[in-house]
Amino acid sequence: MNGMKSSAESAPRSLKKIEWLIRGFALTSGLCFASVPFAAAQTESSLAIRVESNQVLVPVFVFDKQLWDLSTYSPAGYRCLVDSAKALQEQGVSIRQAPARCWEGVIQDLAPKDFRVFEDGVEQTIQNVARRRRHWWQLFDNYGNHSEYSGTPIGKWSTADFDPSVDWHWSPVAEESYVIAYVPPHSAKGSCHQIKISVDRRNVVVYNRSEYCNVQRSLSDPLAATKFGQELESALASPTRPQIPVLAASGVFFTDSGALRVHLVLNFPQKSLHREWLNGNLVASIGVLGTARRKDGTLASRFSDQACCPRDMPLAHLAEFQDSGDDRYAMPTRYETQIDLPPGDYELRVILSDGKKFGRVDIPLSIESDDKKQLDLSSVALCKRYHRVDPPLYTDGILPSKFVPLVSKGIEFTPAADTTFKKRDPLFAYFEVYAPELRAAPPAAGAAPANVRFHLRIANLATGNLQIDSGPRPATEFLHSGKAVIPIVQEVATHDLPKGNYRLEVQASDSAGNLTPWHAATFTIR
Numbered sequence: 001m002n003g004m005k006s007s008a009e010s011a012p013r014s015l016k017k018i019e020w021l022i023r024g025f026a027l028t029s030g031l032c033f034a035s036v037p038f039a040a041a042q043t044e045s046s047l048a049i050r051v052e053s054n055q056v057l058v059p060v061f062v063f064d065k066q067l068w069d070l071s072t073y074s075p076a077g078y079r080c081l082v083d084s085a086k087a088l089q090e091q092g093v094s095i096r097q098a099p100a101r102c103w104e105g106v107i108q109d110l111a112p113k114d115f116r117v118f119e120d121g122v123e124q125t126i127q128n129v130a131r132r133r134r135h136w137w138q139l140f141d142n143y144g145n146h147s148e149y150s151g152t153p154i155g156k157w158s159t160a161d162f163d164p165s166v167d168w169h170w171s172p173v174a175e176e177s178y179v180i181a182y183v184p185p186h187s188a189k190g191s192c193h194q195i196k197i198s199v200d201r202r203n204v205v206v207y208n209r210s211e212y213c214n215v216q217r218s219l220s221d222p223l224a225a226t227k228f229g230q231e232l233e234s235a236l237a238s239p240t241r242p243q244i245p246v247l248a249a250s251g252v253f254f255t256d257s258g259a260l261r262v263h264l265v266l267n268f269p270q271k272s273l274h275r276e277w278l279n280g281n282l283v284a285s286i287g288v289l290g291t292a293r294r295k296d297g298t299l300a301s302r303f304s305d306q307a308c309c310p311r312d313m314p315l316a317h318l319a320e321f322q323d324s325g326d327d328r329y330a331m332p333t334r335y336e337t338q339i340d341l342p343p344g345d346y347e348l349r350v351i352l353s354d355g356k357k358f359g360r361v362d363i364p365l366s367i368e369s370d371d372k373k374q375l376d377l378s379s380v381a382l383c384k385r386y387h388r389v390d391p392p393l394y395t396d397g398i399l400p401s402k403f404v405p406l407v408s409k410g411i412e413f414t415p416a417a418d419t420t421f422k423k424r425d426p427l428f429a430y431f432e433v434y435a436p437e438l439r440a441a442p443p444a445a446g447a448a449p450a451n452v453r454f455h456l457r458i459a460n461l462a463t464g465n466l467q468i469d470s471g472p473r474p475a476t477e478f479l480h481s482g483k484a485v486i487p488i489v490q491e492v493a494t495h496d497l498p499k500g501n502y503r504l505e506v507q508a509s510d511s512a513g514n515l516t517p518w519h520a521a522t523f524t525i526r
Contacts, residue, residue: 049195049208049209049211049212050212050217050222051184051212051213051214051215051216051217052216053216054183055127055181055182055183055184056119056181056182056183056184056212057179057180057181058117058179058180058181058182058195058197058208058209058212059132059177059178059179059208059209060115060177060178060179060180060197060206060207060208061106061177061178061206061207061208062106062107062110062178062199062201062204062205062206062207063105063106063107063204063205063206063207064104064105064106064107064203064204064205065203065204065205066203067103067104067105074104076104077102077103077104080098080099080101080102081098081102081103081173084098084099084102084171085098085171088171092388093140093390093394094139094140094141094387094388094389094390095137095138095139095140095390095394095395095398095399096137096138096139096140096171096394097136097137097138097171097172097173097174097398098171098172098173098174099173099174100173100174100176102173103173106173106176107201107204108131108176110129110178110199110201111129112126112128112129113200114199114200114201115129115178115180115197115198115199115200116197116198116199116200117180117182117195117196117197118195118196118197118198119182119184119185119193119194119195120193120194121194121196122185124182124183124184124185125182125183126180126181126182127181127182127183128180128181129178129179129180129181130178130179130181131176131177131178131179132176132177132178132179133174133176133397133398134149134172134174134176134177135149135150135151135398135399135400136148136149136150136172136398137149137171137172137398137399138171138172139158139387140387141385141386141387141414142385142386142387142426143161143384143385144161144162144164145161145162146158146159146160146161146162146329147159147172147329150399150400150403151222151305151306151307152219152220152222152303152305152337152400153219153220153400153401153402153403154220154303154337154338154339154400154402154403155220155288155303155305155335155336155337155338155400155403156335156336156337156399156400156403157305157307157308157332157334157335158332158333158334158335158336159270159328159329159330159331159332159333160270160328160329160331160333162329174398180197184214187214188214189214189215190213190214190215190225191213191214192211192212192213192214193211193212193213193214194210194211195208195209195210195211195212196210209310209312210312211312213225213226220303220304221302221303221304222304222305222306223287223289223304223305223306224302224304228285228287228306228355229287229289229304231353231355232287232288232289232304232351232353232358233289235351235353235358235360236289236291236349236351236360238358242357242358242359242360243272243357243358243359244268244269244272244273244352244353244354244357244358244359245268245269245272245359246266246267246268246350246352246359246360246361247266247267247268247361247417247418248264248265248266248267248350248361248363248417249264249265249381249382249415249416249417249419250262250263250264250265250348250363250365250379251263251378251379251380251381251415252365252367252368252378252379253378253379253381253404253406253432254376254378254432254434254484254485255404255485256483256484256485257372257484258370258372258376258434258436258484258485259340259370260340260341260343260367260370261338261339261340261404262292262338262339262340262341262348262365262367263336263338263381263406263415264290264336264337264338264339264348264350264363265334265335265336265414265415265416265417266288266334266335266336266350266352266361266417267333267334267416267417267418268333268334268352268359269333270328270331270332270333271328271331272354273286273331273332273354274354274355274356274357275309275327275331275354278311282309282327282330283309283310283311284307284308284309284331284354284355285306285309285310285311285353285354285355286306286307286308286309286331286332286352286353286354286355287304287305287306287307287352287353287355288303288304288305288306288307288335288337288350288351288352288353289302289303289304289350289351289353290302290303290304290337290339290348290349290350290351291348291349291350292339292341292346292347292348292365293346293347293349294344294345294346295344295345295346295347300341300342300344300346301339301340301341303337303339305335305337307331307332307335308330308331308332309330334417335352336403336414336415337403338402338403338404341365341367342367342370343367343368343369343370344366344367345364345365345366345367346364346365346366346367347362347363347364347365348362348363348364348365349361349362349363350363372434372436373436374436374514375433375434375435375436375452375508375509375510375512375514375515375516376433376434376508376516377431377432377433377434377506377507377508377516377517377519378431378432378433378434378519379431379519379521380429380430380431380504380505380506380519380520380521381406381413381415381416381429381430381431381521382415382416382419382427382428382429382430382504382521382523383406383413383414383415383416383426383427383428383429383430383489384414384416384421384425384426384427384428385413385414385416385426386411386412386413386414386426386428387411387412388410388411388412389405389407389410389411389412406430406487407487408430408478408487408488408489409477409478409487409489411489413428413430413489415430419521419522419523419524420523420524420526421494421523421524421525421526422494422525422526423494423495423497423499423525423526424494424495425494426491426494427491427492427494427523428489428490428491428492429456429489429490429491429492429504429506429521430487430488430489431454431488431506431519432485432486432487432488433452433454433475433485433486433488433508433516434484434485434486435452435484435486435510436484437510438452438479438482438483438484438486439482439483439484451474451510451511452474452475452479452486452508452509452510453472453473453474453475453508453509453510454470454472454473454475454488454506454507454508454509455470455471455472455473455506455507455508455509456468456469456470456473456490456504456505456506457469457470457504457505458492458497458502458503458504458505459502459503459505460498460500460501460502461500461501461502461503461522462500462501467496467497467502468492470490472509475488475508492504494525497525498525499525499526500524500525501522501523501524502522502523502524502525503520503521503522504520504521504522504523505518505519505520506518506519506520507519
């Protein structure tokens with residue numbers, strides 16, 4: 001198909017800039033996968049080449065050299081992007097990816113015989129080549145729309161919201177990467193090796209990470225035993241004062257079995273993150289590392305993740321955008337993850353780094369006994385953002401597989417790390433009641449076994465005066481047949497509250513006389 005130069009009548013300049021981000025950002029997400037056929041592949045990615053069992057898995061993107069120049073694309077491809085955006089908007093879809101066919105620049109018909117792999121200059125025998133869909137999407141919520149992407153089964157990064165003055169925001173293209181599997185030569189554990197991939201086809205651009213180290217890592221800790229990971233570990237223990245301001249919120253919520261899961265949210269100003277432009281490419285080293293330690297100092301859990309733009313596989317783009325400020329849509333501003341921990345008291349320490357400076361938070365964490373036979377109440381998450389939950393047709397294979405969203409009545413809520421609200425800001429309190437009897441005896445239509453109730457009240461911290469007291473209210477409207485967890489959301493009218501600091505408390509009860517302790521969260525109205 002013949003290409004054409006973009007023009008005023010084919011695409012507005014603002015759209016062209018956003019498409020650059022969409023295409024270029026493809027290179028920094030979804031970069032490490034299990035070597036299984038695409039239809040069955042569900043393993044999340046990391047930014048590093050992965051060592052798994054006796055194989056090395058190398059993610060590779062292959063582009064048509066002419067169509068990779070973003071000033072050239074076909075009329076059909078442009079029309080495909082516009083039609084896809086319109087259709088998804090009309091359907092009210094929150095999580096969006098454009099079909100892979102919209103961009104002819106991605107080469108997706110290669111076979112194993114088309115690839116050659118060299119480790120430290122020596123060609124290796126390819127065992128398998130699989131294809132994998134990227135974990136990167138555009139999210140439309142009550143604030144507008146922004147990009148989100150995932151590199152682990154339990155974590156996701158979010159960018160700033162797109163400029164609302166732009167009429168159309170094309171969604172990221174759902175192209176696949178190739179994942180090449182081969183058995184490496186014997187080498188010492190921890191030793192590092194150079195990788196080169198070539199493709200037996202003319203006029204192609206090949207992108208892959210150029211180095212891996214012989215270390216097997218957890219999918220939820222891809223930075224373990226890497227140079228960047230070691231830098232994060234040093235910063236985590238450093239007495240140096242943090243330079244990046246980080247706000248954090250954590251809460252303990254339920255899985256349907258009654259098991260407990262810690263939900264962690266970090267917010268940070270993306271403008272404070274270091275990045276640089278090298279040879280027309282955006283390069284950054286954004287990463288996070290967290291540890292949960294018991295009172296005696298022993299390590300109970302650890303996670304890590306990397307956001308974007310490593311030096312050996314940067315964010316490709318056209319140099320004309322270098323000074324445009326559009327990189328704010330590539331830099332993350334929020335990170336969410338979840339941690340499975342047994343009951344106990346912990347010190348959760350998390351560090352965010354841009355490779356030059358860091359931000360750090362310390363969170364005392366107490367997880368009460370998970371007695372699956374008793375009425376129980378989760379933490380209270382204060383939320384500003386929400387969006388409709390889409391059918392699996394739109395989300396399967398995109399979202400992180402082990403991340404459990406906070407959903408009530410078909411709406412997903414995002415906990416806010418910044419709990420300062422302006423008047424008329426949206427404010428929702430999300431919490432969960434665990435009622436094990438509901439699983440054993442599903443409710444009849446319109447009935448509420450055990451009469452599970454919740455009680456919400458809000459007090460002014462300065463005066464102690466109650467501003468809101470709901471009294472005990474039935475949880476009937478939030479029940480799911482056969483489910484022991486009742487996800488409840490209550491909206492707080494911020495415009496009715498005077499400026500000040502507040503404490504929001506929730507308690508749950510049932511007709512058997514069980515009563516949970518009050519669980520609380522504090523917030524500020526300005």
